[in-house]
Amino acid sequence: MTAVTLTETGPGRRGDSFLSVQDLHVSFSTEDGTVKAVDGLSFEVEKGTTLGIVGESGSGKSVTNLAILGLHNTEHAEIGGEIWFEDQELVGASRTTLERLRGNQIAMIFQDPLTALSPFHTVGRQIGEVYRKHKGASKREARDRAIEMLDRVGIPNARVRVDDYPHHFSGGMRQRVMIAMALVCDPSLVIADEPTTALDVTVQAQILDLLKDLQDQMGTSIILITHDLGVVAQAAHNVLVMYAGRAVERGTVREVLGAPRHPYTWGLLSSAPRLGSSVDVPLKPVRGTPPSLLNPPSGCRFHPRCDYLKQVGPDLCSTEQPELSPETGHADACYLTLKQKQEIYTELMEGR
Amino acid sequence: MLRFLTRRSLGAAFILLIVAAVTFFLFFAVPGDPARLACGKVCPPETLAQARHNLGLDQPIFVQFVEWFFGIFAGREYEGLGHCPAPCLGYSFVNREPVFSTIVDRLPVTISLTIGSAIIFLIFGVGTGIIAALKQGKPLDKIASISSLIGASVQIYFIGTLAMYFLVFQWQVIERPRYVPITEDPIGWAYGLMLPWVVLAIIFTANYTRMTRSTMVEQLGEDYVRTARAKGMSARTVVLRFALRGTLTPIATIFGIDLAGLIGGAIITETTFSLQGIGRLSIQSVNNSDLPMLMATVLLAAAAIVVLNVIVDALYAVIDPRVRLS
DSSP states (O other): OOOOOOTTTSTTOOSOEEEEEEEEEEEEEETTEEEEEEEEEEEEEETTOEEEEEOOTTSSHHHHHHHHTTOSOTTTEEEEEEEEETTEEOTTOOHHHHHHHBTTTEEEEOSOHHHHSOTTSOHHHHHHHHHHHHHOOOHHHHHHHHHHHHHHTTOTTHHHHTTSOGGGSOHHHHHHHHHHHHHTTOOSEEEEESTTTTSOHHHHHHHHHHHHHHHHHHOOEEEEEESOHHHHHHHOSEEEEEETTEEEEEEEHHHHHHSOOSHHHHHHHHTSOOTTSOTTSOOOOOSSOOOOSSSOOSSSTTGGGOSOHHHHOSSHHHHSOOOOBSSSSSEEOOSSOHHHHHHHHHHHHHTO | OHHHHHHHHHHHHHHHHHHHHHHHHHHHHSSOOHHHHHHOSSOOHHHHHHHHHHTTTTSOHHHHHHHHHHHHHHOEEETTTEEEOSSOOOEETTTTEEHHHHHHHHHHHHHHHHHHHHHHHHHHHHHHHHHHHHTTTSHHHHHHHHHHHHHHHOOHHHHHHHHIIIIIIISOSSOOOOOOOTTTOHHHHHHHHHHHHHHHHHHHHHHHHHHHHHHHHHHHTSHHHHHHHHTTOOHHHIIIIIIHHHHHHHHHHHHHHHHHHHHTOOHHHHHHTTOOSHHHHHHHHHHTTOHHHHHHHHHHHHHHHHHHHHHHHHHHHHHOGGGOOO
């Protein structure tokens, strides 16, 4: 064995989290009432690691991440709680503070690169202007930097393509451009909001590999928002499972995908197809539909769709809201005992 | 781009030829004898025949059209009236001079009227539209919406007449509008046309405010605008460099149409403010059965529309690279 000691600096080490979200609340006032999109969410991201945030549409994944950069509509959204990035508190930070952070220390990669890139400007300009804005570079330097970045994300003939417009690129190439744009200022945190959803599967893998490579080279932390468990398994170190604006399970990829503890996570896992499982066993979707956030269910928000209320006891699930426990490590928000969870999960897996 | 422009220019020329032919033949379909008009009140038959001959009216309509057409490029001789140099759009038997020189005489008035008001309504319309979009739902937005609704509802013969009555005659805060060539006296030029500019602008601004506001609101919700914000671009840059860019296409479209309409002759405006531009010229030529003059004004209006259409199409490509022509 070579003398590489990864234990001290390797991914997954706790304690030096540089993004910490504490008890985040985001609500939107609409004509029908207040929508609590995120309701008491806490999580941490450690340096150089990838946190995968999973959940159905409308579970508050994207809203959380827009809130980190203050990109939500300030007119209608109300934000509570704390978001600490290094030594800065971002909730209620001034516009200029946020503008200095955006694209510079925290960058975002959006889902659909066709609509997320400006159709009116060349990719070189779109990449370069971030560099100019934050690093005070000249036009010339910004252009050179844009070429360098395009080259780095694997766009062939970058020197020529730098003057092309987004519509000249294929979907996968466009997402590479998006990544180049996000990484141009060497941000310490990249938020990737479903970066591969709009792409076909082969390109998806390439993009995830690219993100991983860049993370290895530059030590960037990544928040990877997705509803695709495969993507999480492939690209993330830690996982946060969200349901109806709250975290229901948290842990390393191995813990959450290997020994999940929350009924919702079980549901997600059993609704995903697996290689090697028998083809005539039907996929089992989570029954019911996600709750309306205008009027969320009382108690545990998952209880109307949960199959294990009886095991917990009479009314606990529909009256009391479970918190994530324990405080650190693999945690979940469910009243089932650890033993029950293990038994139920083993049973579930045997059926497949 | 060059190929596009050549192709479109040829198309434009063809359309103008058709417009000219239709106008020409329509004119002869309506009753009225231009020769009798040219001849005067007391007109003995032989003088009438002479006038008819001099104007070429004794020839078949088709021959007349061909002669008129070639006159544009080669000039024409009118027996007893003199030479009409190229581009000869005909000889006005009412004004007793070549049509082209009358047009050249009147065009600066119309152009001045058009450009002055266009600058005002473009700046104000787009400006208010942007502000309204940014202050969506706020009092400022409501004020802009209401005033543009009012602006869109009034007509030039209403607001123009009111302005003339109160501002010029009643309170005498501004002099009667008049045209002074810009080359002679730029300040007098602007002062003389101020009132018609403002009145025209009030009517046109509304359209631009509404168009800018609605498109801008749409653009502000676009993903790429959010990306620009996520990149740390300042609010100003996001609005002016990103969102506004997407708003320009529909504005260019209506601006081209409005501009063409105004150059073709703001008939009511020129009449309201007693300005001797193309608009009044066209009305006069209809009343006088002055065929060559009428042909010229119709052709000018058509040319304005056709040419501005080509320009607007080319502008689309400048604004939005996705429609760039290869």
